[in-house]
Amino acid sequence: MDIELYYDKIYRYIFFKVNNRTLAEDLTQETFLRFLGAECEQPERFLYTIARNLCIDEYRRIKPLSTEDEEALAVSCEFENTLVNSLTVRKALESLNPDDRDMLILRYVNSEPIQDIARFYDMSRFAVYRRIKEAGNRLKKLLEGGN
Amino acid sequence: MMKDKDLKIILTEYAGNPGHLKKDTFIRSVTKDAGKEHVSTFKMIAVQAGYIRVYVWLISIAVACLPLFGADMFRFAILDVVADLMPFVAGVGIIEAMRARMYDMTELESVTLLSGKGVFYARMILIGVVQFALIPVSAVLMAFADTGSVIDHCVKLVLPYCITAIICLIVERTRFGRENVLVCLAVAGAVFAIRQSLVSFARYDPGSLTLTIAAAVLIIVQIFEFYKTVRTVGTGEVEWN
Numbered sequence: 001m002d003i004e005l006y007y008d009k010i011y012r013y014i015f016f017k018v019n020n021r022t023l024a025e026d027l028t029q030e031t032f033l034r035f036l037g038a039e040c041e042q043p044e045r046f047l048y049t050i051a052r053n054l055c056i057d058e059y060r061r062i063k064p065l066s067t068e069d070e071e072a073l074a075v076s077c078e079f080e081n082t083l084v085n086s087l088t089v090r091k092a093l094e095s096l097n098p099d100d101r102d103m104l105i106l107r108y109v110n111s112e113p114i115q116d117i118a119r120f121y122d123m124s125r126f127a128v129y130r131r132i133k134e135a136g137n138r139l140k141k142l143l144e145g146g147n
Numbered sequence: 148m149m150k151d152k153d154l155k156i157i158l159t160e161y162a163g164n165p166g167h168l169k170k171d172t173f174i175r176s177v178t179k180d181a182g183k184e185h186v187s188t189f190k191m192i193a194v195q196a197g198y199i200r201v202y203v204w205l206i207s208i209a210v211a212c213l214p215l216f217g218a219d220m221f222r223f224a225i226l227d228v229v230a231d232l233m234p235f236v237a238g239v240g241i242i243e244a245m246r247a248r249m250y251d252m253t254e255l256e257s258v259t260l261l262s263g264k265g266v267f268y269a270r271m272i273l274i275g276v277v278q279f280a281l282i283p284v285s286a287v288l289m290a291f292a293d294t295g296s297v298i299d300h301c302v303k304l305v306l307p308y309c310i311t312a313i314i315c316l317i318v319e320r321t322r323f324g325r326e327n328v329l330v331c332l333a334v335a336g337a338v339f340a341i342r343q344s345l346v347s348f349a350r351y352d353p354g355s356l357t358l359t360i361a362a363a364v365l366i367i368v369q370i371f372e373f374y375k376t377v378r379t380v381g382t383g384e385v386e387w388n
Contacts (some may be wrong), residue, residue, distance in 0.1 A: 136154060
């Protein structure tokens with residue numbers, strides 16, 4: 001398996017869940033370390049599953065961010081985001097249903113085919129397409145409203 | 148209304164990319180051991196035994212067994228004859244261990260199942276152990292034809308062997324040595340000449356105890372030099388840097 005190929009995808013997937021670059025990198029590496037010890041037929045699906053489970057473990061472990069942390073995060077990410085304020089993107093993403101958000105990220109950020117996403121979620125392609133489209137439209141509205 | 152392409156750009160930029168350095172380090176560390184078969188020292192030595200050329204074994208055995216056939220011919224000088232040949236036995240052994248360099252195959256050898264270092268290590272161990280084991284055999288054979296003790300004979304054979312091997316290993320770590328593999332034979336010739344002038348012509352004999360201590364020290368130095376050389380194999384390092 002080509003780790004190079006999936007590394008960035010898994011990193012982005014995790015980043016959207018934990019909103020912390022260092023933590024996302026650590027969890028990405030942890031994902032691959034767990035993955036390399038196992039054998040599976042669908043490596044991509046297995047990787048996303050490990051990543052999601054690690055994020056769930058992390059949610060349970062860490063305390064929620066305080067208002068001060070959120071402001072600090074917004075300030076630290078400010079120079080990296082020239083188009084939209086990172087906090088706005090984050091708030092907009094948080095307002096989405098977790099599954100919709102994951103599907104959206106898989107499709108828009110990781111460019112996964114609809115067919116694969118449908119297989120990950122055990123849904124029909126049409127249902128996945130419709131949910132991504134709806135989530136995308138909702139996110140666009142939120143972002144445009146935020147600007 | 149924002150386009151899908153714009154949303155994709157916003158989300159991708161928001162996520163950014165993982166740190167390249169951390170990513171590269173991780174991928175290297177993970178892929179380094181993947182697919183690498185563990186080879187035990189015994190297996191490594193067994194594999195290399197098949198690659199060591201026959202003439203090395205023949206020379207070593209011939210010199211060791213010389214007392215068996217040459218005792219009548221050389222009479223009491225058999226010890227000197229065998230001792231004179233020991234530097235060449237050592238030189239041939241070192242050349243064989245470093246054989247890959249002679250054919251510019253070091254790089255290829257470094258990427259095979261066994262590392263270049265491992266190959267050198269295995270060959271040196273194998274050749275060294277066999278040649279060292281043949282020394283007492285030779286000494287015992289000489290003891291039948293000569294009046295000297297087996298230990299005395301062993302010591303007198305070990306000395307030229309170790310001196311040659313040590314100098315060859317030191318020279319192998321220099322740029323000159325790396326570029327001229329046959330320099331080991333020159334070293335062997337030099338040791339032979341010095342021994343001839345000291346023992347045969349000047350009749351220099353420091354006594355059994357001194358020689359035994361010298362042999363023990365030289366064996367330790369040789370082991371030390373062996374490990375020092377193994378460390379530099381495949382690294383491209385030479386003595387002056």
